[in-house]
Amino acid sequence: MDNPEISTPVAIRVSGLGKTYRVWRRPSDMLLEALAFRRRHTEFQALSDISFELPPGSVTGILGRNGAGKSTLLRIVAGTLDATVGSVDVKGRIAAILELGTGFSPEYTARENIYLGGMCLGLKHSEIEKRFDEIVDFAEVGDFIDQPFRTFSSGMQARLTFAVATCVDPSILIIDEALAVGDARFQVKSFDRVREFKSRGKAILLVSHDTNQIASICDRALLLEKGRIIADGPPQKVCNIYHEMLFAPKQVLPLAEGRIAPIEQIEDALSPSGSAAETADAVSSEIAAKSSFAAPNEASRLAEAEIAEHRYGDNAAQIESIAITDRDGQPVNRLQSLGTYHLVCWIKANVDVGPLVFGWLVRDKRGLDLFGWDTQTGKHEPTSPMRAGERLKIVVSFQANLGTGNFFVTAALAGIDKHKHDVRFEAFELCIEGTPKIYETSIINLAPKLIETSSQSALGR
Ligand SMILES: Nc1ncnc2c1ncn2[C@@H]1O[C@H](COP(=O)(O)OP(=O)(O)OP(=O)(O)O)[C@@H](O)[C@H]1O
Numbered sequence: 001m002d003n004p005e006i007s008t009p010v011a012i013r014v015s016g017l018g019k020t021y022r023v024w025r026r027p028s029d030m031l032l033e034a035l036a037f038r039r040r041h042t043e044f045q046a047l048s049d050i051s052f053e054l055p056p057g058s059v060t061g062i063l064g065r066n067g068a069g070k071s072t073l074l075r076i077v078a079g080t081l082d083a084t085v086g087s088v089d090v091k092g093r094i095a096a097i098l099e100l101g102t103g104f105s106p107e108y109t110a111r112e113n114i115y116l117g118g119m120c121l122g123l124k125h126s127e128i129e130k131r132f133d134e135i136v137d138f139a140e141v142g143d144f145i146d147q148p149f150r151t152f153s154s155g156m157q158a159r160l161t162f163a164v165a166t167c168v169d170p171s172i173l174i175i176d177e178a179l180a181v182g183d184a185r186f187q188v189k190s191f192d193r194v195r196e197f198k199s200r201g202k203a204i205l206l207v208s209h210d211t212n213q214i215a216s217i218c219d220r221a222l223l224l225e226k227g228r229i230i231a232d233g234p235p236q237k238v239c240n241i242y243h244e245m246l247f248a249p250k251q252v253l254p255l256a257e258g259r260i261a262p263i264e265q266i267e268d269a270l271s272p273s274g275s276a277a278e279t280a281d282a283v284s285s286e287i288a289a290k291s292s293f294a295a296p297n298e299a300s301r302l303a304e305a306e307i308a309e310h311r312y313g314d315n316a317a318q319i320e321s322i323a324i325t326d327r328d329g330q331p332v333n334r335l336q337s338l339g340t341y342h343l344v345c346w347i348k349a350n351v352d353v354g355p356l357v358f359g360w361l362v363r364d365k366r367g368l369d370l371f372g373w374d375t376q377t378g379k380h381e382p383t384s385p386m387r388a389g390e391r392l393k394i395v396v397s398f399q400a401n402l403g404t405g406n407f408f409v410t411a412a413l414a415g416i417d418k419h420k421h422d423v424r425f426e427a428f429e430l431c432i433e434g435t436p437k438i439y440e441t442s443i444i445n446l447a448p449k450l451i452e453t454s455s456q457s458a459l460g461r
Contacts, residue, residue: 010053010091011172011203012077017050017086019072019227046072047227050086056171059194059204061214061235063242064224070207071176073224074098077205078174092171095121097161099176106150110141110160113149117164131167138189139163159186166193173197175206191217211239215367236367240310240425247420248312313422317353317386319411320346322428327397335400337435337445345411347392354415355382358394361410362402362430364443370407374414382416403442404435 022041024030029040047069054060062070075081077088078096103120104113114135118128136142139159144152152160166173173194194204194217208214214221214235221238223231225245231238323331325342335341343360359374373396375382383392409428413421438445 009055010089011056011058012054012091012205013087013089014053014077015051015087015089017047017073017076017083017088018045019047019069019076019081020045020084045227047076047083050227050229052222052229052232054172054203054205056203057198057201058220059198059206059218061218061221061238062205062207062224063209063211063214063221063238065245068224069227070224071098072227074174074176074205074207090172093122093168094172094174095165095168095170096174097165097176098174103164104149104161107148109146109148110136110139110152111145113160114164117161118168121165121168121170123168127168135160135163135167138167138193140186155183155186162186162190162193166190166197171202173202173204173206175204177207177209211242212368215239215363236363236426237308237310239367243425244310244312244423247423309427310425311423311427313413313420316351316421317347317349317356317413318422319413319424319427320348320391322409322411322424324428324430334431334433335402337400337402337404337432338447339400341398341400343396343398343409343411345394347386347394347413349386349388349390349392351388352385353421354385356386356392356421357382357414357416357418358396359412359414360396361412363408363410363426365406365408370402370444374412376416400430400432401445401447402430402432402435403438403445404432404440405443406431 021044023044024033024041032038033040050073052060062073064070072081074096075098076083077090078094078098079088079090080096080098103117105116108116114132115125115128118131119125123131136145139156139162141152141156141160144156149157149160162175175194194206197204198217206218218235220233221231221235222229223238223242223245231241323344324333324335325331325344327340327342329342332341345358347356347358357374357376359372359377361372362370364370386392407430408426409430410423410425411427412423414423415421435442435445438448
């Protein structure tokens, strides 16, 4: 698959990729087909028209529902499965963690498997020998090095698989959900390794269902649905669309058959300011009707257009406005870390609605959830049912335990059955002013106070 003609800025180029699986109802049908030369299979189109490029020094995340085609795509890129059409051009050595124990034998010991796995990834015996201690250290399996791999817990299997794949120093790393296995400490270690890989100019392609993981380490995300890329762009935007796909299942995705929607088109179709006319050729009328959302009021507009609001819901009730005020009710744009403020929302029922649950979420600039709360989780009574046209004001007091910088507020309104009426991702930007006395890199502020420094002599007296 190595193609020397690829110009240097591209580590992987996927062009017009498609995969059709043959499906036989019974195993015997496969044999009968071979013997009788009569077709006894149906075809299943798992991937269609997939094209993208991965530059070196980048991390691309792939999101999608179960069965969307993520693993099929990774396997084709990794070279363990053939595409039906299209091509994959790769520059450099690929290491792929497609499942726990990729390239390992369950009966072999960890020591034997390190050699086996390393050789599968193209290393010579002497090269593996040089890296052996590093692999064992990273995987933290020193005490079990001569135990069979099948006796390892799934966390230990994940650690060893990840350690072997990353210690061979590949140019391209492909990871299928492997970061989800293993304990929290190992996840931090493997995240650090992925970041270090990226800083050394490697290209990383990873599948995860965890939007926080995608938001925190990826530069870009692809969203797959029914074997097609339906969104390709900044992780935070793609994660919002994925969230909508999962939690607004009745809505038809804004894609015409056979088209790849650029992220702007999906956003236009889903956002309140989207013009139905502009997107009419590609969106369902259901989605286009959502453009009847009221425009957000001035206070809720983002100061920087860089991260735009993403909105969805059935619009039975809507969050008309969101603002932050001080305790005297004065609107504020800039907040002091640790200050106490009010989040003030006006809600309007567009039709008669039952009790409502209100929630909000604070994210950092990468889209990582820092805090989330709703009136149901907080064990508050749901609101009384509302008549069409009725308005309701909700005020939530909070302490701004955040470090310096910009953060984003998502507000949501749902029925008590969690049916979403109005979800406004990144509806409001919080700007936290200079926070002295803590590290500038802090995202949160735990308000530390030194309360004791007592010394003890070397003899313990
Ligand atoms: N060998 C196969 N033969 C027939 N169909 C297959 C085969 N492998 C996968 N599929 C089908 O192709 C589709 C895509 O599967 P794939 O495993 O790539 O999805 P995925 O997005 O990785 O799913 P998940 O999140 O559940 O791992 C699914 O509908 C699956 O049933």
